[in-house]
Amino acid sequence: MNIYISFLLLLFCVHASSQKLHFTQYEISNELLRKNPTCLLRHQNKFLHTGTQNGLYNFDGTKKTKYLRKEGQNQHVTAMYHDGSVLWVGYDDGGIYYQDGDTFSPWIIPDDWPKSKITGLLKDKYGQLWISTYGEGIYIYSDYTLNNIDETDGLGSTDIYCITTDKNGHIFAATDNGIYTCTFNECQKDAKKLVINTTLDTEIIQHISYNPLEKSIYASSYDNGLWQINLHKNTSSKINGINSKINSLTQNNHLLIASDKKLIFVHQQRSTENMIIEGIDADLAIIDTYLDNEGILWVLCKNNGLISTDMSFVKYESDVQQIQAILKLDDKIYLGNDKGLYEVNKTGTSKKILQNENVLTMAHIPLTDEIWVGTFGNGIFIIDHQTGSIKHLNESNGLINNNVFSIIIHSQDVWISTLAGIQQISYYGEFKKSWNKKTGLATDYNYTIFSDSKNNLWVGTDGEGLVYFDNSHKIHKIGDRQTIISIAEDALGKIWFCDLDKGL
Amino acid sequence: MKYLILFFVIFSSVIASSQSTKANFKGKVKFVSNAPLEIIKAESQKLTGIVDKNNYSFAFTVNLKSFEGFNSALQQEHFHENYMETEKYPAITYTGKILDKIDWKSDGSYEVRAKGKFNIHGIESEKILKCKITIKNGEVFVSSSFKIALEDFSITIPRIVYKKIAEEIDITVELKQSN
Numbered sequence: 001m002n003i004y005i006s007f008l009l010l011l012f013c014v015h016a017s018s019q020k021l022h023f024t025q026y027e028i029s030n031e032l033l034r035k036n037p038t039c040l041l042r043h044q045n046k047f048l049h050t051g052t053q054n055g056l057y058n059f060d061g062t063k064k065t066k067y068l069r070k071e072g073q074n075q076h077v078t079a080m081y082h083d084g085s086v087l088w089v090g091y092d093d094g095g096i097y098y099q100d101g102d103t104f105s106p107w108i109i110p111d112d113w114p115k116s117k118i119t120g121l122l123k124d125k126y127g128q129l130w131i132s133t134y135g136e137g138i139y140i141y142s143d144y145t146l147n148n149i150d151e152t153d154g155l156g157s158t159d160i161y162c163i164t165t166d167k168n169g170h171i172f173a174a175t176d177n178g179i180y181t182c183t184f185n186e187c188q189k190d191a192k193k194l195v196i197n198t199t200l201d202t203e204i205i206q207h208i209s210y211n212p213l214e215k216s217i218y219a220s221s222y223d224n225g226l227w228q229i230n231l232h233k234n235t236s237s238k239i240n241g242i243n244s245k246i247n248s249l250t251q252n253n254h255l256l257i258a259s260d261k262k263l264i265f266v267h268q269q270r271s272t273e274n275m276i277i278e279g280i281d282a283d284l285a286i287i288d289t290y291l292d293n294e295g296i297l298w299v300l301c302k303n304n305g306l307i308s309t310d311m312s313f314v315k316y317e318s319d320v321q322q323i324q325a326i327l328k329l330d331d332k333i334y335l336g337n338d339k340g341l342y343e344v345n346k347t348g349t350s351k352k353i354l355q356n357e358n359v360l361t362m363a364h365i366p367l368t369d370e371i372w373v374g375t376f377g378n379g380i381f382i383i384d385h386q387t388g389s390i391k392h393l394n395e396s397n398g399l400i401n402n403n404v405f406s407i408i409i410h411s412q413d414v415w416i417s418t419l420a421g422i423q424q425i426s427y428y429g430e431f432k433k434s435w436n437k438k439t440g441l442a443t444d445y446n447y448t449i450f451s452d453s454k455n456n457l458w459v460g461t462d463g464e465g466l467v468y469f470d471n472s473h474k475i476h477k478i479g480d481r482q483t484i485i486s487i488a489e490d491a492l493g494k495i496w497f498c499d500l501d502k503g504l
Numbered sequence: 505m506k507y508l509i510l511f512f513v514i515f516s517s518v519i520a521s522s523q524s525t526k527a528n529f530k531g532k533v534k535f536v537s538n539a540p541l542e543i544i545k546a547e548s549q550k551l552t553g554i555v556d557k558n559n560y561s562f563a564f565t566v567n568l569k570s571f572e573g574f575n576s577a578l579q580q581e582h583f584h585e586n587y588m589e590t591e592k593y594p595a596i597t598y599t600g601k602i603l604d605k606i607d608w609k610s611d612g613s614y615e616v617r618a619k620g621k622f623n624i625h626g627i628e629s630e631k632i633l634k635c636k637i638t639i640k641n642g643e644v645f646v647s648s649s650f651k652i653a654l655e656d657f658s659i660t661i662p663r664i665v666y667k668k669i670a671e672e673i674d675i676t677v678e679l680k681q682s683n
Binding site: 107159176177204223224 | 603604617619632635
């Protein structure tokens with residue numbers, strides 16, 4: 001999909017305090033601006049869909065195609081949703097169309113039709129189509145029947161700004177009166193206010209976005225900034241430093257917040273719940289943004305039409321060679337190789353922190369603000385991020401093995417994998433429990449360790465496949481004689497692992 | 505003209521649906537255009553409206569011809585003929601709903617949000633306004649300050665005078681219950 005080549009018109013850059021974003025502007029921009037663009041969507045790495053007040057535009061990389069309703073009908077696209085096979089398009093007058101391949105057809109059902117602006121479309125895990133409107137509440141199409149949830153069902157307002165869903169099939173609706181959770185099961189409909197924080201309860205919520213890794217919702221208020229609602233812990237917190245009116249929230253690997261004059265990136269780390277917020281001044285008058293699976297940020301804006309930038313890589317200059325471990329903390333990058341540990345700042349200047357150590361892994365512990373550095377042969381060094389003071393854990397003071405391949409945070413403790421099993425250690429360096437071949441592990445040689453979103457602990461072994469500990473620490477073995485060197489989880493909760501011989 | 509008719513239809517329906525809870529309001533509206541080369545001020549004492557205290561709906565209107573002030577008669581003429589097209593769109597309306605609860609029967613002061621549709625220059629646009637409602641000895645007072653962007657209502661300013669007319673106009677409203 002070589003969209004870049006076909007529509008390349010000019011390049012320009014937006015300066016940030018810590019980085020420079022180079023945007024590509026597309027030839028189609030002038031036409032889009034004449035049509036008053038409204039929203040943006042890209043499914044996987046296929047078409048880029050742009051809704052306008054005068055119809056739907058698709059780009060396939062070499063040509064643009066315009067899709068219109070019948071002549072005389074309202075062409076103002078207000079919402080788009082791709083269910084994996086079909087693109088659903090909502091209109092200002094309540095009309096809904098769908099695009100399946102080259103076919104663009106009205107969605108026709110015998111029930112009463114919404115007459116208000118469509119503000120959101122999505123399918124829940126049961127395959128039910130949810131339609132939010134600005135004026136008539138929410139519709140659910142289930143078993144060939146259109147059902148309505150409005151104020152009589154407990155919804156605080158029938159003006160719905162947008163909807164989103166979680167893994168459990170709950171639908172969250174943004175209203176003038178806070179956030180509502182809606183369910184529809186076996187013709188039973190229900191709408192309840194999401195009561196977490198008394199301030200947030202009365203906010204006009206205009207954008208919401210669900211993060212499956214954190215089990216949290218980000219909600220932007222009309223005039224009171226951005227909030228994070230942790231559904232797991234039932235808590236909410238206001239994210240400081242975001243005061244301008246938010247035009248769009250986009251979530252992929254990180255949260256992207258767009259206002260008229262600013263792009264703000266919230267980089268999340270699930271295991272630590274740490275957030276790094278980077279703001280970029282971009283006087284673009286942003287209408288909508290979309291961060292696609294390829295890491296490309298698409299921006300639809302009044303000033304420049306359609307522009308994009310590749311967000312997948314940020315270049316840091318460094319002369320450190322043969323890097324084995326990386327940790328980004330605030331503005332600094334920590335790099336480890338077989339000669340030691342280096343701290344690299346934004347200008348590329350590096351400072352050696354540990355001499356003559358073979359550094360294999362690193363982890364930051366937010367509670368103590370310490371960096372744990374695992375080495376081959378010399379245990380763990382714990383570095384105070386603020387003062388630079390160093391503590392040392394090794395076999396002589398209780399570590400199970402001096403060859404530490406992986407360090408993670410799991411269940412409010414530090415867990416390490418070594419050549420003598422795995423070990424649980426408190427944040428303050430107190431040794432708790434360890435497991436090896438004698439106590440149930442498949443092998444003593446364990447190269448990697450990973451904590452998933454369901455709180456399972458995964459261990460990659462040398463020649464014995466994958467092992468995981470469930471919530472009650474019961475050990476399960478998966479796979480055969482594989483050597484697993486890396487484990488990760490995607491946004492859908494699928495576990496990915498890398499076999500030394502057979503790849504991903 | 506059709507928008508004015510629409511306003512009166514809404515106005516009438518608010519009255520008809522809630523005879524016992526309706527409250528009429530009268531007051532003034534001021535605007536200030538604070539541009540680099542000139543400040544323009546004008547005011548109308550003819551702002552009227554109605555609020556249904558039961559369902560919190562409201563409708564307000566002001567006739568553009570009632571604005572007085574300006575820096576010259578010629579400027580006033582340009583305001584009506586060139587920018588607002590007053591003959592074609594004689595009034596500004598704002599209709600909608602108060603989002604926050606108010607105890608209308610007790611004295612007190614409330615910071616509330618009103619969500620409604622402005623109709624200016626024939627263009628309809630939704631705005632959420634912060635208002636202060638004060639109830640004292642049974643009398644209700646409303647005040648609000650906000651900005652209106654000319655671009656939102658397709659009011660275009662010639663490039664030659666763009667330093668004399670602001671892109672955003674500051675509006676101040678003060679109302680008192682009249683029944």
